[in-house]
Every structure is written in structure tokens, then in C-alpha cells.
Amino acid sequence: MLTVRNNGLLIHIYRNIFDGKSVRSLAAFLLLVLTALQQPAWADAPDGAKLFAQNCAVCHGETGSGGIGVPLSLPSFQATVSNRYLAATIRDGRPGRVMPAFAQLSDAEIAAIVGYIRSWYRGPVPHYGDAPVAGNPAHGKQLFAAHCAMCHGVDGQGGRGTGVTFSRPRGLPIMPPALNNAGFLASAPDAMIRAVLIHGRAGTPMVSFVKAGLSRRDVDDLVAYVRSFQSGAQTVAGSVAGLKPDLIVQSPYDLKTTIKNLTQAINSDNFFVGRSQPVEYGLTTPDKANPHQIIVYFCDVPFLNKALAIDPRVGLFLPCRITVVEHAGKVMLMAVNPEVVSRLFNNGELNELCKEMHDRYLAIMQEATL
Ligand code: HEC
Ligand code: HEC
Incomplete structure (x- = not known):
């Protein structure tokens, strides 16, 4: 009855707000989320599909089509992200955002999940080096205010809400991720950010800004500006330490x-x-x-x-x-x-x-x- 992937959850909650049954079904659902977030490590030969089902499907959907989390199966997404980016994103999460850090998973388990995510995709997998992109962040800042801030927020803080669910901004099929985020900035090398700006993510509101008329130099200036968020990036949302349960x-x-x-x-x-x-x-x-x-x-x-x-x-x-x-x-x-x-x-x-x-x-x- 309860699925996180669609608006059914919200509707269900609204309908049952003062109905005794909701307490139990919500408690059951909470349990599901908690177990999904706290799966014990699997000894050998980690099973990517199983690990994804246990840790990720609750938010990103069983087939990666999105939910509370953004879609992971879109070819345009897969075509711009490296395996290293995926692994680092899983490991560190997005502090202050909804995407958790999966510190408890082993490298082999994370690699198995990445392999499973790639099973949805047939195209070439990109690899990016760590070489910084040289650009003019001051000019990038102007471009960002004109072309990006309306979706990613004035300071790159991302859209309010989550993934493809009810809570995302009206009129946007997918919630724009935070760019001034420590987890994002640590996982995405400059070359990847540049590739996203050049190619966009077809099927999402993120268009190709080269097709939209920006020059390659503009793109590099934007990359330099996004990278400059690093210094002010939020770290962790906070820990439960010191809080009474x-x-x-x-x-x-x-x-x-x-x-x-x-x-x-x-x-x-x-x-x-x-x-x-x-x-x-x-x-x-x-x-x-x-x-x-x-x-x-x-x-x-x-x-x-x-x-x-x-x-x-x-x-x-x-x-x-x-x-x-x-x-x-x-x-x-x-x-x-x-x-x-x-x-x-x-x-x-x-x-x-x-x-x-x-x-x-x-x-x-x-x-x-x-
Ligand atoms: C509690 C919900 C939740 C869970 C569980 C979750 N995610 Fe996410 N994930 C999100 C959200 C929301 C975002 C968007 C980040 C933002 O808001 O800035 C995201 C972002 C991502 C991204 C970056 C997408 C992009 O556009 O670059 C990847 C990759 C990802 N998640 C993979 C995973 C994997 C793999 C798992 C399981 C190991 C997982 N997530 C578990 C909610 C979740
Ligand atoms: C119309 C809204 C919109 C605008 C305008 C927009 N974006 Fe995006 N952007 C998105 C969405 C939505 C995504 C997530 C796409 C996905 O699910 O793969 C995204 C993804 C990205 C990503 C990849 C982030 C990640 O976690 O994978 C980067 C980098 C990015 N945008 C930078 C920019 C920059 C720089 C600009 C301005 C030149 C810009 N965007 C303009 C909506 C927008």
C-alpha cells in the first residue's frame, strides 16, 4: 500500500491522518526506511541488485526511475557520470541534503551497486581526470545568476524538496540538486561538471548550455564558479550526538x-x-x-x-x-x-x-x- 516513489504516500498520509491504521502502517514504513539505511555488510561476493534494493530503491525507485531521489537510470545521466563519481556519491552522500552517506558499505559493495546501476545503460561510460578547468569565476558568477540560479538557487543550494516527488518545485519534473554541496563538489571533478554543462541531461530540465548559446569559454567560467562554492560548502546536517531521543x-x-x-x-x-x-x-x-x-x-x-x-x-x-x-x-x-x-x-x-x-x-x- 505504501510506496515512497509516488505521491501515494502523501495522499495516504493525508487521508489517514486521524485514522488509527496509519500509525501502524507508518511505523512499518519507518522501519523499512531505517532497515534500508542500516543494512549490515554482506560478507563475500556482494550482490549489487540486492544491495540497491536494500539501500537505494526506497528513494531512487526499484529501476532507478527516481522518487525521493533523482533518477539514476536516464541514459543522459549515465552518459555524463563516471563510476568514480557514483562510488564517491554513495560513500559520502550529500551532507545537508536528503541523500545519505553510506559509510557502512565496503568498497566492494559500493562497486557492486555501481555495477548494478550501470546494468540499466548500454552506452559508453565516461572517465574524467582530476585536472582543474581554468576559467574566470567572476564572469561565471554573472552567468550563474542569469542561467542557473532560478533552478539551482542563488548560491547553488539546490531546489527545495526532493527528487521527482510531490515536494519538488512546481513545473520542474526533477528537483535540481545542490551544487554548493561538499558531497557533490568532492565527487564531481571539473571535467564532469563541464561535460554536464556541454551535453545537458536530456529528459530533465538540465539542458545543454552550449546548444542554448553559451560559448565553451562561458562553460569553463561557470565550472570555475561552481568550484568556488567549495570554500563555503555546508558540511554535515548535524549529528544526533547530544540530543535526547x-x-x-x-x-x-x-x-x-x-x-x-x-x-x-x-x-x-x-x-x-x-x-x-x-x-x-x-x-x-x-x-x-x-x-x-x-x-x-x-x-x-x-x-x-x-x-x-x-x-x-x-x-x-x-x-x-x-x-x-x-x-x-x-x-x-x-x-x-x-x-x-x-x-x-x-x-x-x-x-x-x-x-x-x-x-x-x-x-x-x-x-x-x-
Ligand atoms: C533517503 C533517500 C535516498 C536514499 C536512501 C538514497 N538516495 Fe541517492 N539521492 C537522494 C536525493 C534526494 C538526491 C539528490 C541530491 C540533492 O538533493 O542535492 C540523491 C542523489 C544521488 C546521486 C547523485 C545524482 C546526480 O544527479 O548526480 C546518486 C548517484 C545517488 N543518489 C545514488 C544513490 C545510491 C546508489 C543509493 C543507495 C546506495 C542512494 N542514492 C540512496 C536520495 C536518496
Ligand atoms: C530549468 C532548471 C535548471 C537550470 C536553468 C539549470 N539546471 Fe542544472 N540541473 C537541473 C536538474 C533538474 C538537474 C538534475 C538532472 C538529473 O536528474 O540528472 C541538474 C543537474 C545539474 C548538474 C549535475 C549535478 C548532479 O548532481 O549530477 C550540474 C553540474 C548543473 N545542473 C549545473 C547547472 C549550471 C551551472 C546551470 C546554469 C548554466 C544549470 N545547471 C542550469 C536543473 C537546471
Whole structure:
């Protein structure tokens, strides 16, 4: 039922936003993403197809046609990227963007994945040397502002959103990747960037800028400008180190009063309160569900839309929820720390929203227990 590759996920999430089933299917989906990102190393003779299915298909699609990730199977893409670029991209990912770093895969496993990606392609595979392209970055900057910034962002920060999914900019079939990115700049030699500008990527919004009228010298100036991003490139989105995985606040009130206070606090923070139900709802018969563990769901639709536009995977953690548990005479409020959630996605933009969410969760929990 759930696939990441199409808009079905979003629609599914919207439809089921206050429907108990979504909690379980979203939890199952989250598990899928997490296992996809944390596959153990395979001992010998790595199987590229299997590794791709486990680590990449969830975002790039089973056949590389794209999803949360950009398409990898397009002949125009394959014709401009070297195997070294593919391997380095897999190894280092794109810090601050959605593409994770696959530090846990061995060189042999990465090579097997690259081999599998190439099985979709029949043409010649390019090789690039490391020789820098000489150009005038100041002129490149002017050209970039005129020809590139509308898609790749003023500072090369890339389009908002992801791959070929709902969240990409309207009117663009594929989200423009970040160019001022440490992972991109470390993997792409000047000669490759030049080749992309000369040939473009047929079938994507990235056209050949030589056909579009720029001279070879202009192209070199652009390459020199893109390379100059290196100094200011963002490094990592952030690590989970030092962040608590969950937020826990003890309540001085009994369970019923705590839930009433919580509902009021949620309302006064401009959230829409959804249903409350036992944690075990749907897992056992209603009479057997533990009445001392209650989840309260809530939602802020404009906020939700903003977050989904940045990254549809945010849907995994929606609607917002706080769990109230009564145990051994103590009543506790608990929630997953949204800041930890955002780090999983290696998306710096999401970090900000998740920080805001963290602060709102905490404020609500504190108000409910005053
Ligand atoms: C969580 C989603 C996700 C996963 C998992 C993922 N990717 Fe990506 N990948 C992306 C996104 C999004 C981009 C676009 C980068 C950007 O936004 O700047 C990308 C970019 C890439 C690129 C660069 C494409 C280009 O235009 O040059 C390659 C190559 C790539 N991914 C390969 C892989 C491989 C191989 C795997 C598995 C080992 C993988 N990715 C796993 C989301 C993902
Ligand atoms: C209409 C939007 C658009 C414009 C204008 C545009 N690009 Fe792109 N560019 C894209 C998209 C989309 C991709 C990803 C294509 C793909 O999926 O292979 C891309 C890919 C690239 C890549 C390869 C990045 C990677 O991760 O593989 C480079 C380099 C690049 N563009 C540079 C430029 C430069 C420099 C300019 C200006 C001369 C420019 N682009 C203009 C949309 C655009």
C-alpha cells in the first residue's frame, strides 16, 4: 500500500491522518526506511541488485526511475557520470541534503551497486581526470545568476524538496540538486561538471548550455564558479550526538486530569486536537487495551504543509502525538524528540522545523503539567 516513489504516500498520509491504521502502517514504513539505511555488510561476493534494493530503491525507485531521489537510470545521466563519481556519491552522500552517506558499505559493495546501476545503460561510460578547468569565476558568477540560479538557487543550494516527488518545485519534473554541496563538489571533478554543462541531461530540465548559446569559454567560467562554492560548502546536517531521543515530563496530576490539561495546552498552542486512544488501540480487543497508556494526536495543518513541502518523509511522524502513561503511581508525558527524527533524514532544512517542533512539544508538555 505504501510506496515512497509516488505521491501515494502523501495522499495516504493525508487521508489517514486521524485514522488509527496509519500509525501502524507508518511505523512499518519507518522501519523499512531505517532497515534500508542500516543494512549490515554482506560478507563475500556482494550482490549489487540486492544491495540497491536494500539501500537505494526506497528513494531512487526499484529501476532507478527516481522518487525521493533523482533518477539514476536516464541514459543522459549515465552518459555524463563516471563510476568514480557514483562510488564517491554513495560513500559520502550529500551532507545537508536528503541523500545519505553510506559509510557502512565496503568498497566492494559500493562497486557492486555501481555495477548494478550501470546494468540499466548500454552506452559508453565516461572517465574524467582530476585536472582543474581554468576559467574566470567572476564572469561565471554573472552567468550563474542569469542561467542557473532560478533552478539551482542563488548560491547553488539546490531546489527545495526532493527528487521527482510531490515536494519538488512546481513545473520542474526533477528537483535540481545542490551544487554548493561538499558531497557533490568532492565527487564531481571539473571535467564532469563541464561535460554536464556541454551535453545537458536530456529528459530533465538540465539542458545543454552550449546548444542554448553559451560559448565553451562561458562553460569553463561557470565550472570555475561552481568550484568556488567549495570554500563555503555546508558540511554535515548535524549529528544526533547530544540530543535526547525522547522528551519526558512528569505530571503532578492523575491520568485523566493530565489528558484534559494536555488537550487544553495543545489547543492554546493553535494545534487542532485529534483523537485520543490507547497505545494498544488496534493491537488487541478494545476491552483489553491498557487504559493507562493513552496517545493524544494533534495537528497544525499550515505547519504540516510547510514541513511536507520540504520533505515528504516528515509524514512518517504525523500527526503529532504525545503519549501519557500512568505507571506505578506516576503519570508521565512522552514524545519522540523531533530533532532526532530530522537528523535521520540528513536534511538541514528540516532541522530548523524540527527544532521549532521540539520547542512546541516541550512547551505543551510543560504547560500541561504546571
Ligand atoms: C533517503 C533517500 C535516498 C536514499 C536512501 C538514497 N538516495 Fe541517492 N539521492 C537522494 C536525493 C534526494 C538526491 C539528490 C541530491 C540533492 O538533493 O542535492 C540523491 C542523489 C544521488 C546521486 C547523485 C545524482 C546526480 O544527479 O548526480 C546518486 C548517484 C545517488 N543518489 C545514488 C544513490 C545510491 C546508489 C543509493 C543507495 C546506495 C542512494 N542514492 C540512496 C536520495 C536518496
Ligand atoms: C530549468 C532548471 C535548471 C537550470 C536553468 C539549470 N539546471 Fe542544472 N540541473 C537541473 C536538474 C533538474 C538537474 C538534475 C538532472 C538529473 O536528474 O540528472 C541538474 C543537474 C545539474 C548538474 C549535475 C549535478 C548532479 O548532481 O549530477 C550540474 C553540474 C548543473 N545542473 C549545473 C547547472 C549550471 C551551472 C546551470 C546554469 C548554466 C544549470 N545547471 C542550469 C536543473 C537546471
